[in-house]
Amino acid sequence: MAEDMKQMQEEAPESRNFIHAFIEEDIAPGGQYEGMTVHTRFPPEPNGYLHIGHCKALTIDFGTAEKYHGLCNLRMDDTNPTKEDEEYVEAIKEDIHWLGFDWGDRFFYGSDYFEEDYRQAVGLIKKGLAYVCQLSPEEFRAHRGDIGVPATSPYRDRPMEESLDLFARMRAGEFPNGAMTLRAKIDLASGNFNMRDPVIYRINHMRHHRQGDKWCIYPMYDFAHPIQDALEGVTHSLCSLEFEAHRPLYNWVIEHCDLPSKPRQIEFARLGIDHTVMSKRKLRALVEDGKVSGWDDPRMPTLCGLRRRGYTPKSIRNFCDRIGVAKSTNVVEYGFLEHCLREDLNETAQRVMxxxxxxxxxxxxxxxxxxxxxxxxxxxxxxxxxxxxxxxxxxxxxxxxxxxxxxxxxxxxxxxxxxxxxxxxxxxxxxxxxxxxxxxxxxxxxxxxxxxxxxxxxxxxxxxxxxxxxWVDAATAADAEVRLYDNLFSDAAPDAADKNFLDCLNPASLEILTGCKVEAGLQNAVAPSSFQFMRLGYFCLDSKDSKPGHLVFNRSVSLKDSFKK
CATH class of the missing domain: 2.40.240.10 (Ribosomal Protein L25; Chain P)
Known part of the structure; x- marks a missing residue:
């Protein structure tokens, strides 16, 4: 696997995008990171399985580090204990390794920094840059203001000593959920609502998957993430476009906390693919409602689902490389993903009958x-x-x-x-x-x-x-079950705001054929072997359900290429 990935990287065309242009400017003589090693990070939240959208982000993070002979950390963003689980942590590691990337000894958890996050928050209170606010969630929304109308908080001028005492008591568990928050003191009149004294800590009496019951207050992502980046020596924090409006807060935290380095945040457009959804919440609903057989259902856009369907690391990395890195949101045809797989399998898959x-x-x-x-x-x-x-x-x-x-x-x-x-x-x-x-x-x-x-x-x-x-010889043919997959959604835009994505499910997304006949030699096939069934398409042995005496093949992609080049 490692040798295949190395060869693939050597054969890949040299590419340069706006992220590379920024980095080259930063590491050039006179740049803010002159003489430094380019250092990125991939920070997935371990509350679900990685999907093809995450794949674009991780190929940018790890691929950028590779391009500049730098480093990329893998950090689990487990600052929110809701639905986080070690099962997802191990699955994320497996998916990244399967794609051919590695983080070396730079594997971290966001929760590793909870003590430091707390210390930095205390430091902001002492500097007069944070305060404990007792607005309830409903009152907080009522005081948020509007365009041209500043937000308000009756607790903004609370004495520093009082906020320090209340914050310590919040940590000690004296108050219920929602009773108090710690807010950064920035600008209640800012046109960027993320800067209107944002919440940086909240109370949540929930057991953490790693920390247990040690903590009942948790830092908000916008506060914890820049601190973690700086502590790990990250130079370039590459993230999706929805964090563009959060960049001023990222920079504010970096500037006002006592940190050893100053990372730069750069945003890129998220990956959109037609006929699918990328929301973890919606993917989880498909699993929990029994609409699919699990996170690794071959119709799912998860990496484990694509792997089980027969997608190869090379095809997915080629797909991510060729769609490029953009500043504006776009939607890619699912047919192009299939095209990249078909290209790879056409060169590598054994032809069988x-x-x-x-x-x-x-x-x-x-x-x-x-x-x-x-x-x-x-x-x-x-x-x-x-x-x-x-x-x-x-x-x-x-x-x-x-x-x-x-x-x-x-x-x-x-x-x-x-x-x-x-x-x-x-x-x-x-x-x-x-x-x-x-x-x-x-x-x-x-x-x-x-x-x-x-x-x-x-x-x-x-x-x-x-x-x-x-044909196959009736005297020696082996019986097999074959599963023919199509798009999970019949609607090209099931994620649209005016639609219920569950109403867009394709009832013909799976057809199961039994009593199929295959060459006798396929009885010895080992998953994830891929084959071209002559005249029929590309198929792989199912890694989960196939076993000796009961062969199960999944159609990865048809022979016909519908993608308009």
Missing amino acids: AVLRPVKLTITNYPEDKHETVSVENNPLDPDAGIREVTFSRHLYIEADDFMEVPVPKYKRLYPGGPECRLKGAYLITCTGCAKDDDGNVVEILAEYDPDSRGGDPADGRKVKGATIH
């Missing part, structure tokens, strides 16, 4: 007791992939739609009296008829073969007008 909707084909002039092997290319795009031998006999399985008793115009597959067709890698056959059950359903297709056409080409050089058909 599988029949999803099987019907028996009997070659009536092929000896009943004869069995042989024929050669099939593993991947025609890879000269080193070689060939493999697959078994062939009188009885085969082919796709049901490769036969029509009464053909439509221009139909070039099997029908009675129709043209010769190639069996992939084997022989030419001509359909002679079919057998039906009592209900009139076709249960067996009858054909004759040309013994001199081994390899699929006629010995006399005659032109073959029919199609090439894939």
